[in-house]
Amino acid sequence: MNKRPLSPHLSIYKPQMSSTLSIMHRITGAFLFASISFLSWYFIIDVFYGINCECFAKIVNLCWLFSSFAFFYHLCTGIRHLIWDSGWLLEKEMVSVTGYAVLMTSAFLSICYWCL
Amino acid sequence: MSDKFHTALYKAKGSGASGEGVHHWLMQKITAVCMAPAILWLMWQVKLNSSIKQILSSPYNLVASIVVAISVFYHSKLGIQVIIEDYVSNLKFRFFLLILLNIFVFVTLVSLITAIMYYS
Numbered sequence: 001m002n003k004r005p006l007s008p009h010l011s012i013y014k015p016q017m018s019s020t021l022s023i024m025h026r027i028t029g030a031f032l033f034a035s036i037s038f039l040s041w042y043f044i045i046d047v048f049y050g051i052n053c054e055c056f057a058k059i060v061n062l063c064w065l066f067s068s069f070a071f072f073y074h075l076c077t078g079i080r081h082l083i084w085d086s087g088w089l090l091e092k093e094m095v096s097v098t099g100y101a102v103l104m105t106s107a108f109l110s111i112c113y114w115c116l
Numbered sequence: 117m118s119d120k121f122h123t124a125l126y127k128a129k130g131s132g133a134s135g136e137g138v139h140h141w142l143m144q145k146i147t148a149v150c151m152a153p154a155i156l157w158l159m160w161q162v163k164l165n166s167s168i169k170q171i172l173s174s175p176y177n178l179v180a181s182i183v184v185a186i187s188v189f190y191h192s193k194l195g196i197q198v199i200i201e202d203y204v205s206n207l208k209f210r211f212f213l214l215i216l217l218n219i220f221v222f223v224t225l226v227s228l229i230t231a232i233m234y235y236s
Contacts, residue, residue, distance in 0.1 A: 030199060033192040037220075040185075040228045043168075047231040068159070078148055085145065113163065 017099045025077040028070040035067040065114075072109040076102040140194050147191040154184045172236040185228050193221040 013019075042060055045051060080098050083089055089098055158180055161171050171177050196217055204210040 026199065029192070029195050033196055036188055036192065037224055040224055044227045044231040047235045071155070071159075075152060078152075082145060082149070113159065 017096055021077060021099055021102065025074060025081075028074040028077075031070050032067060032074060035063050035070075038063060039067075068113055069106075069110050072113070073102075073106040076106045076109070140197075144191060144194050147187040151184055151187040151191065154180045154187075158184060169235065172232065178232070178236055181232055182229055185225060185232070189221050189225045193217060 039060065042051070042056065080102050083098070089095070158171075158177065161177055165171060172181065197214060200210060200213050200217065204213060
């Protein structure tokens, strides 16, 4: 199959609130899957064999930190999807309002979780 | 498309719509709604006392952990399945990745529940 040339798409399209928040929902979802798998296997191996190497403790703590940020963002964007599924707040202005609301709520929840 | 226009080979190869799309979408939402308060509760428990043994000593936390484990792996399995179906164009590789995903999620889930029960 000949690879015919494509016009530029991702490299030239201006990133917008709607598209960026949507792809971040997918990326945080995939990241949360990877981190829950990693943390689960760490727990499983620790329970049955015992992990004595100290190097993993830092990685686990970092993973937990980033996972909490990703989780709060994914939670807020997920609630936004559920609100859309019920048919509410689908107008163009409300989409950008809820977009800002999602960013501020997830930042607020992350700060509350780690600093209180 | 009516099923009588599809040949047996077409159906055997798994081509065409599976008819399960809406069910997966709905299960994604339902598991999300069930999980959200349980995960927030468990995250609060982790913040209160960082020792997992102490957290799992309470029966509420034990049941919540297992409910969350099952829901998380079902929810994320559906999500990653959609990502694989979206971005992998080679049909054989996509099929292989989907089988690998299902086996991995099943093995991880069973091991995690066994480890939680063994630990507490």
